[in-house]
Structures are given as C-alpha cells and as structure tokens.
Amino acid sequence: MSKRHHIVIVGAGFGGLAVAKGLGKRDVDVTLIDRQNHHLFQPLLYQVATAGLSPADIAAPIRSIVRHFPNVRVMLDRVSGVDQDAKYVVLQSGHTVKYDYLVIATGARHSYFGHDEWAAFAPGLKTIDDATALRRKVLLSLERAEIATDPQQRKALLTYVVVGGGPTGVEMAGAIAELARCSVRRDFRSITPHCSRVILIEAGPRLLQSFPEDLSLKAKVSLEQLGVEVQLGTQVEAIQSDGVATKTGYIRAYTTVWAAGVQASGASRWLKITPDRTGRVPVGPDLRIAGDPAVFVIGDTACCLDEEGLPLPGVAPVAKQQGAYVARMILSGLESRPFELTAAKPFAYRNYGNLATIGRNRAVADFGKLKISGHLAWLMWCVIHIWFLTGHRNRITVGANWLWSYLTFTRSARLITGETTSEGVASFPHNIDPPCKTDSIIRMLS
C-alpha cells in the first residue's frame, strides 16, 4: 500500500472546516492549522460587540469540532511561509509541515482603502478580540456620557458612526441603536434615549447592494424606524479620534465602527502570486492556483469567478461549498491517480439566498423569486443562524439568550473587560470634564 497522502489546511473558518469534515475518517492524513484555538461563527460577531451574546456562545474549540475524526490533527500556530517546490509550510513556532495537498482558507481582515491610520479610531469586526474591544468602547461611551457635564462632549460620546452599508454595517447600526436606546432608558440617570445618535454612512447609492433594490429600501426604512440616520452616497474623507469627516461636514463622534471594506489575508505573499485589488488570490474553476496543482485557495482568500465572470462574494456559504468541493476533488484524485492529470468538474456556487437582520423583529431575506421582510424574515434569520451554529450547546445557549433578550428587552453580556478606567479614559479624550470642586453629582441628584 502506498503512503497515505497528507493534506494541510490553513485556517479553520467555514472553508477550512468544510475541507476537514469532508476528509474526516477517510484514507488520508489531515493537519488543520489555525492561529486561534476556536472556530468563530462570524455572522453573529456583531452581537458580541453589542453585548447580546458572550464570546463562547459563537465560538467552539476546533479540536472539539474534529474530535471524531482520528485522521485530523489540529495545530495552533501561524503560517509564516510556504515552500511550494519542497512542499512544506513553515510555521511561526519554527515547525515545518510537509504536504501533498495544501488548502489555504485564511479569510480576510478589514481594509481601510489605504488609510491604515483610521484603524486606531474605527475598529473593524473580524475576531473575538475585535468584538470585545468594540463592546468595551460602546459601553464605556455610555458610562462617560453619564458623568459628562459638557453638553457638547456628552453629545459626541453618544454619537456612533458606522461606516459601510453592507450586512455587517446594517446589523451593527441596528444593534447599537437598540443597545444605546434600551440600556439608557433603564439603567442610566443623567442621559436619556433620545440623546444618542447612530449614523450609518454608505458610499454607494443604497444599503445592502448584494440584495434587490426593494429590500435595500426596506432595510433603510427599518433602520430609520430604529432611529438610525442613513447617509447614502457619502464618502468618508477622514476619521479621527473625535469624529468623521465627509463632504457634507464633520460628525463629532467618539465611537466609529468600520464595516466598509475587507482585504484578503496574506496568502498571496506566501504563494508569490499577484493578488487582485482586495488581496485575493486568483484561482481556476477547480480552485487551484495557476502553475501548482497541489495548492487550493478557497473562501474569502480566493478570487473565484462565477459563470458571468464576476468574483464570488466573501460569504460563509461560498467558503463552505468550496471546502466540500476541494475535499471531494482530493478524494477523487486519490482514487484515479495521477490526480494532477484528471480533468475536474469546475466548482459552481449554489446561492440559496441572502439574509440580513436590522434589529428586533426586522430583517430582509432574498431567496431569488421570494423576497421577504419584517417579522417573518427576522424569524427565519433567527432559525437559520441557530441551525448553522457549530455545536448543540451553542445552539441552545444562543437560542435561549435570544428568547430571554426578546422577552426581557435586556442584553446579557454588558461586560466591560480589559483595564477599564485608565484605558477607558485613555481611549477617550482626556479630561472629558474639567476637574471641579463643586459637586455636580449632588446637584444632578437633588
């Protein structure tokens, strides 16, 4: 019997895990490398950022997910390079891992369109740490506003700008509006719900550009009902610690969220391939890179064209279907050696539909001919997201959490973690209020 093939998968997101599952318990050895120990259900990350869910509710240890596949090995490490001639991956720890087939599924980070200096003031949302950092920022802004005495400062503290009107931006804007309004109404004394202002800025002519126009409009109306100001056709010109500049003016805001652009991971550097404009690696219809049939690139890292010559979107279903396809390709290649010479059936993405939620009872869903919005779309959104979550425990926890939040109007994870006060003060302008010997607190109370 010939030596078992070794497949190395880099990245345990939706794409990488789909490959691992497809190869689990088959006659190959698999090594799954990720820089995190957990798989993250990114579609719900904005709920961690807005204190609705705990990080552990939407993450599962990678080892647990592949527990039942004895042929899959998990390594916590970072890739620092690939030697395609000798067929091995070099890791940050110094290890090298040889492969027969390499699958790169390392996802994407946010991109600031060449303005990396904005990153410090407008964090994006890709990891658990991004989400808890943003949660800290939003919750601290409420705390600071509660004790602020300067009305201008207070207004800037309670102004939240979300840049980017895609699904993430729409979901974030809706969730921040609900968080600020709901907790302020119940738990704060000095500030009131109508003090807060949430602004969603989108450069294009409409929100949710991957959706049909009528659903974009419905999303806009729903957001406005939640109190979100939607500014379409507006480009951000500068982002600073205290606000955002657009051509229509300067918005003073201490909390800005970036949901506008993504940049694929650095896989193109490892492979010495010229990436496309957003850093993605061009792949053929069999998801392999040009010139090296042993390397597959999938998910947000790949630029894979559909039948009309347009790149497939960076969404979970594409990555999952590509992962399953690669696993099938590899297995079929093993049976009909030499794999390199077999003509492969090209990958075809099957789009089952698009969903975006806007807030309590509000969502839009596009299933081709069927377009839904409002309460029914929101219920479908809930059911589908629970269904696709990894692990029964997470499904139960998230479901119970949502039910609890729905019934009680509370958010369960309103935790400010990290060194709160000093860091919190540092991340906001110093001396929000001038030190005062007179006692403003007593005055406000009495």
Next chain:
Amino acid sequence: MSKRHHIVIVGAGFGGLAVAKGLGKRDVDVTLIDRQNHHLFQPLLYQVATAGLSPADIAAPIRSIVRHFPNVRVMLDRVSGVDQDAKYVVLQSGHTVKYDYLVIATGARHSYFGHDEWAAFAPGLKTIDDATALRRKVLLSLERAEIATDPQQRKALLTYVVVGGGPTGVEMAGAIAELARCSVRRDFRSITPHCSRVILIEAGPRLLQSFPEDLSLKAKVSLEQLGVEVQLGTQVEAIQSDGVATKTGYIRAYTTVWAAGVQASGASRWLKITPDRTGRVPVGPDLRIAGDPAVFVIGDTACCLDEEGLPLPGVAPVAKQQGAYVARMILSGLESRPFELTAAKPFAYRNYGNLATIGRNRAVADFGKLKISGHLAWLMWCVIHIWFLTGHRNRITVGANWLWSYLTFTRSARLITGETTSEGVASFPHNIDPPCKTDSIIRMLS
C-alpha cells in the same frame, strides 16, 4: 425638610452592593462608584479560569442590579483620594463627589509576601481579566505540549503548580486536573491524560485551614483521587518563568497559579490610617474608622475583630452582613439625629457555614455541628452558589451549563482570547522546539 443625606459607596462587590440595596428606595441619595461596570461573583471565578463558565455568566452590570432604586446612582471611575475634612472623594476622571457618609468596600488583591517579581509568573485570580488570562495560559500550555517534540519541554508544559491550599487553591487545583485530563483524553492526539501533573503547594500543615481537620483530610484525599499531588508544609522559595523552587527541589512548570495571599486595597492610604499586616483598615465594632464617624470600611478592606479578638475572614458572607449592617446604621442614624452621638449596636458576624468544592461530585461543607463531604456536599455547593448568584439569567445560565458539563464531560468556554500565537509563544519559552526541516508532524501521524 432638611437636605437629603448623600452616601457614597466605593466598590460594588458583595459589601458595597449590600449597602446600596439596604439604602435603595429610602430617603437618602446614594452614589455607588466602581472601577468596573460589573459586579463579579468571585466564588465562581476559578470556573471562568478553567473554561467551565463564560465571564458574563458570573458578572452582572452594576446598573442593572440597582436599576429599581431611583435614589442610587452608579459611576464608573477610580478613587484617587479622600478629603475627610471637606468630606469629598476625588476620582481619577477629575470629578469630586461630596459625601455625608462614606462606605469603603474596595476588596483585596493578591499579595506575594514582598515578592512582587513573582506576579509575572504566578498570576492570581481576582478579576475577569485575571481569569481569562489564566484560561489562555492553561489552554495554550496544552496546545504547545501537543506540538512539542522535546519530552522535557512537554513535561514542563503539562505541569501545573497551584500555590496556596485555601478554598481558591483547592478549587483551582481540582478544576485544572479535570480540565487537563478531560480535554486531553478527547481532543488531543500526541499527549495523553497521564502526561499532565497538577501540584498543590501549601505552607501550612493542612489544606483548608478554616475548616475542621477531618474535612481538610477529606479534601486532600479527594484531590489525590483526581490526580493532584498535595505538598503540605512546603514553602515556595522562588517562582520563575519555568518553575517553582521549594526546599524539596525545583519543579519545572510553565503554569503557576497564585492562591496564597491577599492584600487589602489601598483604602488605608486614602484615609491615612496605618493598616494591619495585610493592608486592612482597622475598624471599630460599628465598622467606622477611629476619629471619623462619617467613614465606614467593610469587607476584605476592613480588619474587624470578632468576639474572640480575631479578625473576621475575607469571605462574601462577612462583607454582605457588614453592608446590610452599615445600611441599617445609617438609616437609624438619620432618624435619631445627631447620628454621631448614638450608641450603635456592634456588628456581629453570623457564620452559616463554609463550603469548598474539589471537582465533579466532590466537596466539603462545614455547618458547625454538621460536617458533610462527597456527593451531597457537592450538590449543596452547586445549589447554594446558584442561589447566591446575581440575577435570574445568570442563575439559569450557570445551572444549565453545569448540567450540560456534568452530562457531557465537556467544558463550554475553552476559548483562547487575546493575541494567541505571538503572545502565547512569548509567554512560554521561545523556541520550544528547535526549527526542524524534517517533518515531525507526519511522523507522529503515521
């Protein structure tokens, strides 16, 4: 009608919250200041550190807890000083808050008995951030051990030292043993459960010195059944990044947990009072400091003597009873002015019992005449801890989590957060394995 009195409470732990609840909806104004936005249920913090619970499960926003008391105001800030003559508190943000009565309930931090250099290598467990940092360290040690090729390095990575045999140390040692054993058995490929070693070091002659001797012995036996090595009468002489020195030798271990000593918060500096050996502020039988009837100190920050002249222990029931006592004192003082002249009934601590858990199905309970150990004590421990948790949601979540863990033998929050790989590598010795061109992974798999 005379001006309403203003009571300032510093610290929203068990003590501070008890004062706020006692004064809620009464004819006084209350300001509750804490440097965190959440109240933490510290007795279960070790379960966050060992990946059994999520941070939000054992924490609740302080604002939510006092939501129904319109006369209680919450401020997120740090105290930087107290002016007892002019009766105001100075905060880090620059605010000052005047008080008529001041209650200090700022708790304690761990103390390294003058060896502060040990703190970097042997973190303690007092805040959510302590717990997630320790969780990261323990989970990373397993990940590093899985890919380590040097047997000595692997052994050191899988050796865990807990310093201090009080309830926290006993609970931590038991939980780490269960975590290492259970996840290793199911989720790892290269390392096996009997590779790991947990050592509990106690300077005194027995564990749980606040418990009766027979229960101390039972706790020791239970820990040993879990595979924990208990070293009694052993003093730690040095702690370094790679191990712990005692008079009997050097234990190579990359993970050391400090559960040996605590030091009260810096309240004595604010009050310019000479503290006792562990930093506590001496208080009279009415919990006021000498010379200033407007200032109360309670909980872990206070040194309050019992009838036999011994200091009360730093446990939650003491703080809660003291908080309730102070609230009653203040209210009765308002009715019979001048309060300063009324003779107060001295505080008397009522001890309802002591509990400590050791692991699955194992605990010890001391209710005076009634002493219990084993399964029944463990069930009581579970019920009592759920009962005393803050908020229905946390009770439900923790209860459901425990049931799930009990039935499935899994831990739900095995998340490594924070920058994993680079930080993880940095916190362990560099180059655990020498860079190798040969492929150790494939060899292990085949």
